[in-house]
Amino acid sequence: MVLVIDAQVAGISGDMLLSSLVDMGAKKSKIIDGVYSVEEYLKGSKIVKMDFEKTVKHGTKSTYLVLETDEKYHERKGVEIQECILSASDRIGLSEKAKVFAKESIRSLLYAESNIHGEPLESVHFHEASSIDTVIDIIGSAIALDDLRLFSDEIISTPVAVGGGTLAFSHGIVSNPASAILEIFRGSDIAIRGGQIKEEITTPTGASLLVNLADRCSEFYPAMKIKSIGYGAGSKNFDGFPNVLKIVQGESTEEFQLDTIQILETNLDDVSGETIGHMIDKLIANGAKDVTVTGGITKKGRPTNLVSVICDPFVTNTLISTLISETGTLGVRIRSSSRYVVPRIVVSIPIMIQGNNFIVRCKIVKHNETIKHFKVESDDVKIISDSLSLSFKETLGLISDEVKSRLNIK
Known part of the structure; x- marks a missing residue:
């Protein structure tokens, strides 16, 4: 909508x-x-x-x-x-x-x-x-x-x-x-x-x-x-x-939706991997759509990590504060970018695996009311995986089969 x-x-x-x-x-x-x-x-x-x-x-x-x-x-x-x-x-x-x-x-x-x-x-x-x-x-x-x-x-x-x-x-x-x-x-x-x-x-x-x-x-x-x-x-x-x-x-x-996102970037050359991992978790928890960390070389041959954050404009200030407080960076670059995204909906689907009932969230892409693609929320896969003591891969396969059956996808 x-x-x-x-x-x-x-x-x-x-x-x-x-x-x-x-x-x-x-x-x-x-x-x-x-x-x-x-x-x-x-x-x-x-x-x-x-x-x-x-x-x-x-x-x-x-x-x-x-x-x-x-x-x-x-x-x-x-x-x-x-x-x-x-x-x-x-x-x-x-x-x-x-x-x-x-x-x-x-x-x-x-x-x-x-x-x-x-x-x-x-x-x-x-x-x-x-x-x-x-x-x-x-x-x-x-x-x-x-x-x-x-x-x-x-x-x-x-x-x-x-x-x-x-x-x-x-x-x-x-x-x-x-x-x-x-x-x-x-x-x-x-x-x-x-x-x-x-x-x-x-x-x-x-x-x-x-x-x-x-x-x-x-x-x-x-x-x-x-x-x-x-x-x-x-x-x-x-x-x-x-x-x-x-x-x-x-x-x-x-067919596609056009929206505008903010891209926040900063270079980190003096923080540990543990700090970067914690930073990613905090950014996602505070509303980032995605976080990418790319290794590189800057002036004087210094190794660096380029942090790139994709977010909605309304959480920009919060995420800048998070970047600064978590990493001590002295500056954050900001730019706006337009993007086309495929329209999708999120639905909650009841499933049964090994006699246990669960509810999983799925992103669904439709075309002319026909479901063309779906993706199960990974956090739900993790919860069910831990509950059943199964591997993530095996759990995802079982969930996907159940979702296909529920949605009548062949």
């Missing part, structure tokens, strides 16, 4: 994304219950009222977030907001992908403010983003994306309208887009454009959510069969266009 986040007219804010997901079908009761649990992690903030209601924006029926809060503080350290989000993510039982998404979204805000003001992360203060609204937008969106199972979709963003003119905030009057918006989008593959109005129509929270969610940016929709649509309304009303974020989910009709 593919999801298009269409922000090319009205931009994006955190509440617009959250509302569009509810409009698409995310359970609002689940979101509201989860969000209310964050109050205990952010002292001085209270949710007085939260609901989602229908409205019409310039002729477009949409959903908007009704939110009333009581705020004791109007300035907080950014790390307080971050700690609240991390604690809430564990408390409400988000999936690992949702946890990473929430974590990286608030980190994008923190890094942007840190770079703008030249302050270390632990010293950054939030003003506009200091309220519980920011937490609600991030945690609420993570819950909704989990509920709709959208983290497994290919997610595409259109170029994002950011507006123009000037805006006034805690540091005075600045040109729009503000520096925080520019910092968040810098280094991402998402294009921005002015839009149709001299106002801020993309917020820092909305930008942070988008850069950590979208796999790539495209001016045009991909070839797809439309399955569902969500419209999320912003709080403002504009003449000439609806202040609505549109999201569209569909089934891709392309």
